[in-house]
Amino acid sequence: MRPAWLAIAISCVCAVAHTAAYDLVILNGRVMDPESGLDAVRNVGINDGLISKITATQIRGERNLDARGLVVAPGFIDLHAHGQDVRSNRFQAADGVTTALELEIGRYPIAEFLASREGQAPVHYGATSAHIAARLDLFDREDGDGFFSGSRDASNSQRLTDEQLPAMIANVEQGLLEGGLGVGTGITYVPGASHAEIFELFRLAASYKVPVFTHIRQARYMGGDRLAPLQEVLADAAATGAALHVVHFNSSLDEDARIGLEMLRGVRAAGVDVTTESYPYTAGSSRIESALFENYQGDYAQLQWTATGERLTEASFNQYRAQGGWVIIHGRSEDTNTWLIAQEDVMVASDGVPFVGEFSHPRSAGTFARVLGRYSRDKRALELMSALKKMTLDPAARLQAFTPVMRLKGRMQEGAHADITIFDPATVLDRATYVQPAQTSRGIVHVLVKGIAVVKDNELVEDVFPGEAIRSELSRI
Ligand SMILES: [Zn+2]
Structure with a gap:
């Protein structure tokens, strides 16, 4: 039998621990976790930036947030966010995003980019190793605008020489070794890139077991057919074994999205690791100066x-x-737009672009709330859990094999990072429009990044920068 003094000692310890068990507690929210399927009222205890408890019993923290009537979801993970600055991050955070990654075009050099954002990012950040910038580095040219760096540059239309091709690949490889989250290539912006050049990028990605994220080639360079550019990258993935992520299936495939998705699924069924995404706008x-608008x-x-x-x-x-x-x-159709958003295997990603003054594309500020409010709640195009999965678990899973930290994101589970978005399912909606894009979403009540509030009571919190660099951890096979 246990001595009485020990029982007293234990109860004392418990009582002390109970008063300050958690830094922060989220009470009575509808906790939704797409991986386990949990969808129930729970209390969530947070310590040191981690979810340390999810329970039906009452708990208390030093600070307590009442989430009655609100959904408590994993923070949204945007795989396609060109806006990598504080202002863009604030619009993203107000839309429920806790991790915003630039994977389509990428950045180069990666180490410099990651260092430039350290301690200055409201949300987590990271990028792929950028094909275009790594390629432009080989040409004698003035520096670009930092985004489609050199988008008006004539060298984007030039073939690489036999000497330049391996030098470009070495540059992209360096970016992978510095923490690049795969290879980013906007093939459409580099009409000079041969099929062999793109194939070499896939070979590099395969050798490090990372995906190629790509904006497929422009249709008019392949006979005007939108499916041919998709077939190019599907073939490269199948031939090399590299994983593939096709960005904005909506804008790249347009009215060919249905048959395009059939092709993608067929290749996946044959064992190729291939995924895609869409943003909810037509x-x-x-x-305008990029190769996209040539002729x-x-x-x-x-x-x-x-x-x-x-x-x-x-x-x-x-x-x-x-x-x-x-x-x-x-000019794209709303029918196809809605159909794509509803497909289980099409992730949500914004393709958000930086604001120039008050102007941008509304997707930069409203993508996630728009899917939740307009397409899941109002149009009933997809279930809420399914919508959440496409913006949390699926993007985390796309990266986690070579970026272990992503195993701790995209989940409402004990031990996961406290990247949490708390929203009102009855009111969540985008407000950004084509004419007035600089409007934050509504109904996103609290957003936590590693337990730190970047949105609190529907208001952005200024002067907090809890965002951390997301880096790959690679080994060559
Ligand atoms: Zn693109």
Whole structure:
């Protein structure tokens, strides 16, 4: 039998521990975890940036947040966020995002990029090793604008020489070794890249067991057929064994998205690790000076200049193309848009672009709340748990094999990072529009990044920078 004094000693320890058991407690929220399927009212205890308890019994912390009537979800993970600055991060955080990664175009050099954001990021950040910038590094040229660096650069249209190709691959490899989250290639912006060059990128990715994230080649360079560029990257993935992630399936495949997804699923069924994503808008956006608009044949009125909101004419198109800047490209169907958002194996990613003054594409501020409010709640296009899975667990799973820290994200589970988005399912909605994109989403009540509030009571918290670098940990096979 246990001596009485020991029982007293234990109860004392418990009582002391009970009063300060957790730094922060989220009470009475509807906790949703796409991996375990948990969807129930629970209390969540947080210590040192980690979820240390999820329980139905009452707990207390030094600080207590009442989440009655609110959903407590893993923080959203955006695999496609070009906006890698404090202002972009604030719009992302207000949309429920706790990790915003630039995987399509990537960054180069990676070490420099990660160092530049240390201690200055409201949300977690990271990037792929950038094909385009690593390639431009081989040419004698002025530096670009830091995003599609050199997007107006003639060298993007040049073939690499036999000497340049291995030098480019070595540059991209260096980025992988510095923590790059795979290889990022906007093939569409590099019309000079041969099929052999792209194949070499896949071979490199395969040798490190990382994916290639890609904006597929422009249709007009492949006979005007949107499916041919998709087939190029599917074939490269199958031939090399590299994993593949096709970005913005909506804008790249347009009305061919249904058959394109059939191709992608067929290749996956044959054992190739291939995934994709979509953003919930019928208009795209890009830099007007980029190769995307070379010999532009489309309707000028479908283009909207972000700096003023005006629709373009041939004259203003030419003027702005010489000047450079962001343009919105209207014209895709809402039917296909909704269909893609509802597909189980299509992740949600924003393709958000930096704000220029008050202008941007609304997806930079509203993507996640728009899927939750407009498509899941209002249109009933997909279940809430399914919507959450596409913005939390699935993107984490895409990276976790070579980025172990991602195993601790995208989950509401004990031991996971306390990256948590608490939202009101009845009111969550995007507010950003094509004309006024600089509007934060509504219904995103609290957002925690490693336990630190970056959104509190529907308001952004300034002067907190809990975001950490997300780095791969690679070994060559
Ligand atoms: Zn793109």
